[in-house]
Amino acid sequence: MTAMEAVKIGLLGIGTVGSGTFRVLERNREEIARRAGRRIEIAWVAARDVAKARAVVGDAIPVVTDAVAAVADPAIDIVVEVIGGTGVAKDAILAAIAHGKHIVTANKALLALHGGEIFAAASARGAMIAFEGAVSGCIPTIKVLREGLAANRIEWIAGIVNGTSNFILSEMRAKGLPFADALSEAQVLGYAEADPTFDVEGIDAAHKLTLLSAIGFGIPVQFDKAYVEGITALTDRDMTYAEKLGYRIKLLGIARRTARGIELRVHPTLIPASRLIASVDGAMNAILVKADAAGVTLYYGAGAGSEPTASAVLADVIDVTRLMRAEPQERVPYLAFQPDALSDVGILPMAEVETSYYLRVRVRDDVGVLADLARTLADAGISIDAMLQQGPGDDRGETDIVILTHPTRERSFDAAMERIVALPAVRPGYSRIRREDLG
Amino acid sequence: MTAMEAVKIGLLGIGTVGSGTFRVLERNREEIARRAGRRIEIAWVAARDVAKARAVVGDAIPVVTDAVAAVADPAIDIVVEVIGGTGVAKDAILAAIAHGKHIVTANKALLALHGGEIFAAASARGAMIAFEGAVSGCIPTIKVLREGLAANRIEWIAGIVNGTSNFILSEMRAKGLPFADALSEAQVLGYAEADPTFDVEGIDAAHKLTLLSAIGFGIPVQFDKAYVEGITALTDRDMTYAEKLGYRIKLLGIARRTARGIELRVHPTLIPASRLIASVDGAMNAILVKADAAGVTLYYGAGAGSEPTASAVLADVIDVTRLMRAEPQERVPYLAFQPDALSDVGILPMAEVETSYYLRVRVRDDVGVLADLARTLADAGISIDAMLQQGPGDDRGETDIVILTHPTRERSFDAAMERIVALPAVRPGYSRIRREDLG
Incomplete structure (x- = not known):
């Protein structure tokens, strides 16, 4: 030829x-x-x-x-x-x-x-x-971002870019497994390595997100500025509550352009179950891109493998x-x-990022506990979007309260949490998971 | 700069x-x-x-x-x-x-x-x-196929490539509307033109599919060889039955490489509700590509608009x-x-295409009618995958029988249908919709 x-x-x-x-x-x-x-x-x-x-x-x-x-x-x-x-x-x-x-x-x-x-x-x-x-x-994500969407101003990128952790989360949800069991299963099936740290701690996802952020926004590669949180602390209980509220939990890499700087963060995230990306299960990857002219596009496929x-x-x-x-x-x-x-727009520290939260606290099932929680959040300027209380308390008189907040800065949320954990009715340990609409 | x-x-x-x-x-x-x-x-x-x-x-x-x-x-x-x-x-x-x-x-x-x-x-x-x-x-579909998947042998492409018809089908399903009402709504909202022929008859989708097939398989552009069937004959009743059987109906453009030739066809298609592409609603587009090395990938976004x-x-x-x-x-x-x-592999005539079928026939609710239907299909070498009969007959003694077949050649199916419509218990008019697994 x-x-x-x-x-x-x-x-x-x-x-x-x-x-x-x-x-x-x-x-x-x-x-x-x-x-x-x-x-x-x-x-x-x-x-x-x-x-x-x-x-x-x-x-x-x-x-x-x-x-x-x-x-x-x-x-x-x-x-x-x-x-x-x-x-x-x-x-x-x-x-x-x-x-x-x-x-x-x-x-x-x-x-x-x-x-x-x-x-x-x-x-x-x-x-x-x-x-x-x-x-x-x-998935030709880099080609899509570099060339296919080259006429756009990219607003944000949100992706499931680590198949191992997505497989584990899918198994936790489908079978009601705790994290450790789902990880073992992933290891037996060859989806997770003997030392799964890079995958389950979000490091691998952050490597990829760092590259995507550079290509999307025209900024240098800055892995050291990324906020990275893995999936090891997730419980099947939180997955169940999220489900009841109409959400799925995914490990997302999120890069977003804001007026105050670029967000660069990997963490478990509640996303509405109705979004296409919420249905991406198993070891698959999917990248959502919001661009000013194209709107939202999604790219899906096998994220790893020979x-x-x-x-x-x-x-x-x-x-x-x-x-x-x-x-x-x-x-x-x-x-x-x-x-x-290249642009020298800075990476926003996580404390300055604005997002919504899923919060689960274990409390003594007393009159006024909910009011105290709501008041503490309100005092910090955080408004409540939805709430879920699990019927009457267990035999120890304890119950879970789940709250979805409206968007707030992480700094404000952390400050409110310091006061919440000090409330007398609040038991040690709580779950805090960030929530994104991706609309 | x-x-x-x-x-x-x-x-x-x-x-x-x-x-x-x-x-x-x-x-x-x-x-x-x-x-x-x-x-x-x-x-x-x-x-x-x-x-x-x-x-x-x-x-x-x-x-x-x-x-x-x-x-x-x-x-x-x-x-x-x-x-x-x-x-x-x-x-x-x-x-x-x-x-x-x-x-x-x-x-x-x-x-x-x-x-x-x-x-x-x-x-x-x-x-x-x-x-x-x-x-x-x-959606950078052409770039993806031409460059991103350039190392692959493309096996098939299946896409929702006409937003107007997808909007109409989504409305029919979500609101239980007949086709004509959903079309009117699409026209009022600006999703369909005053003369919607190109969109609802599948012609626009076939134009796009023709280009994708050329790029995917290295064959000349051959619009005249495409099989084209639109959505105007679809009924909300068929959408309901499809749903009950675990399927959605989408207008798909399908190009597939087979040992006997290339399939090039646009028609309403039952697809498993669990597939990601089944959840692509409204005026959005999505293209599924099956390639030998990459496996299945999907590309989703706005298919039209300024x-x-x-x-x-x-x-x-x-x-x-x-x-x-x-x-x-x-x-x-x-x-x-x-x-x-370029390759000179021919386009397969529709009669030679092998696919599965959804068939709905209206019958007199007599003993033995189902057996006659099953026998006629069996005689044509067509086996039944699933069946749905709607309880007892209506006040005219008529009922719907819905059958999902296993794959067969269209020629065989058409021959069987000639005999089925001649059965004494079978009422005039039937629905025949092709079904694809897209796995």
């Missing part, structure tokens, strides 16, 4: 995503060439465990062990980094850029933590860095293949905005 | 989409320049009604009346066609291509009917044709701006696949 020479890739890593990339490229070789107009070939694979790599790629492709040294190979055009982490991956990417290679990576942690350094190095060498696979697996992530990685490879010899101004900027046109 | 000269646009048409394009470009001038690296300016507007155009654009921009003559203007780089239809729009686009202009259009009818001719002319002149606004409004469509039109303008001076091989092919790599 084409007389052009094949594009040669050095593939760093042959784990879950790497083997998917190898497999999809093999299987769809013709289909990809029909679109790209050129053949795309893997020149070699870099892997620490040669035997394991051989088990995936067979004997046809060389396997090298030193990724950092390998990227100097003059025969390759593109380095695909799917090792993950911020160690060898970072060294290899910086070395590859120094050798004039273009980069495709699915490494959200690396870009969220060291994006500034890496993009600057690439820019100085005229190298492309494509990272669709770093956010929401196969071939879904490979789909994104290879889409990037095709894009890079097309634009390898193009002038820099013919390429989409790494973070959507021209590097000299 | 940039010393590069502004890109100049000739805007053909200043109706709903044209005025949105003007407005969004004015409002987001800075945001767009921050991304595109160049200013984008409207040089003039072509409109038949100068006074009406002036009411939108004021005095700052010239208004010309002859679109076909105007596109020769050497000062413009890009022609944005939002006139619609296949008359002046076609002449103006062909004239613009002849003058070496790049084209952005939201004209699905024109491309579905004359895409072959227009793409060939553009290719010969090295002109770009971008048409994101032609399908599903602001600013949502402008969002897509201007995204195209930004893309074209970037690649105006690029080499042809650096641009994404019009229809995703290289023009010399």
Whole structure:
């Protein structure tokens, strides 16, 4: 079909995503060439465990062990980094850029933590860095934000961007499981790792949200400014109450532009059950974007996994293949905005963020307790949107009161909570979950 | 920010989409320049009604009346066609291509009917044709299919791509309205035109589906081969029965790759209520794509309207701006696949399509009627998946029998129906609606 020479890739890593990339490229070789107009070939694979790599790629492709040294190979055009982490991956990417290679990576942690350094190095060498696979697996979220919605002023982005925690929350809701049991189930099924910290503590979601916020608003990558709260403290009881009030609880990454600064926060969130994103269950991802001209759009798909992530990685490879010899101004900027046109709008500290709250407190079932709670909130300027009291008290004379507030600043809410926990009828421990309308 | 000269646009048409394009470009001038690296300016507007155009654009921009003559203007780089239809729009686009202009259009009818001719002319002149606004409004469906999923073999595409008919179906379901009343409501609210034929007969959806099928499968644009059935014959009674069986009825455009050919069909479809796309209500659009590596992904947003469509039109303008001076091989092919790599797989005639059916027949409530129906279907090799009979007969001794079949060829189903309507207990008139699992 084409007389052009094949594009040669050095593939760093042959784990879950790497083997998917190898497999999809093999299987769809013709289909990809029909679109790209050129053949795309893997020149070699870099892997620490040669035997394991051989088990995936067979004997046809060389396997090298030193990724950092390998990227100097003059025969390759593109380095695909799917090792993950911020160690060898970072060294290899910086070395590859120094050798004039273009980069495709699915490494959200690396870009969220060291994006500034890496993009600057690439820019100085005229190298492309494509990272669709770093956010929401196969869903072309980065392309959509960078290009599809490029004429819009993005107002906010709210996404389910961690499949593991969404799977756990779905199981908690569907089966009434406590968090620990749902986590065990996720581990048995391979949706959660032995050490699930990155997923269940919201860190992985915050890495992705950081990248999305940069692309959406034209701000630098600022992971250290993100507010991050995971799902480990969620109880099935709160899920049940939320349900009764017409809500679902999801771990959302939210980036919002406000007059006072950019909100950048990951936390469990009550969302109206009627919203499409509330029905996104299991290990799936979905990103909602509110933009001034387009309105609300939603993008849904598998957020992780071997071939879904490979789909994104290879889409990037095709894009890079097309634009390898193009002038820099013919390429989409790494973070959507021209590097000299970034905004210095600050990230809003969480205490300054305005949102609504779900509050559950356990109280002695006495006359006047509810009035005391309501009065304390009112004194802090917080008005109540809905309330749920669970019938008469249990045999210890205790009952749950659930309150949905109207929007208020987190600082005010925290101050009110200090006074509420000091009320004599209020038992230790309470649940506070933020609530978003997403309309 | 940039010393590069502004890109100049000739805007053909200043109706709903044209005025949105003007407005969004004015409002987001800075945001767009921050991304595109160049200013984008409207040089003039072509409109038949100068006074009406002036009411939108004021005095700052010239208004010309002859679109076909105007596109020769050497000062413009890009022609944005939002006139619609296949008359002046076609002449103006062909004239613009002849003058070496790049084209952005939201004209699905024109491309579905004359895409072959227009793409060939553009290719010969090295002109770009971008048409994101032609399908599903602001949702970047074409970009997603052409680029985001470029590494995949697309298996099928199923979409709600006509907001008017989806609004009508949503109203019929929510309020139990007959079709005619829901249509009137849509007309009063501005969701349907005085002559709603294009929308409610499925023609508009088929235009869009035709474009999606070309991009998804690498086949030529073949609107004349599409099977098209609208929603005018749907009854609220069928919506109620569908609901009872766990389904919703949506007007879907379906393009599917099979071993025997490509399915290309628009018709009302029962889909499981649990699918995300079943909850897409009102004038919204959603496209489901099944791809071999990515799995199922969904894209949701406003499918029409002034600013949502402008969002897509201007995204195209930004893309074209970037690649105006690029080499042809650096641009994404019009229809995703290289023009010399199109496939000649045929479109499957509807009689050969295999799908499941919802069938409602009105029968005399006699012993043995159900057995006769089941026997007739069995004789045609059609097996029954579920059945619903509405209690005892009415005062005329008549009742509805609803049957869901397993997949069968349409030819077999039609043959069985000929025998079923000839059964003595079967009353004239029946409903037959195709059913898809979309899993």
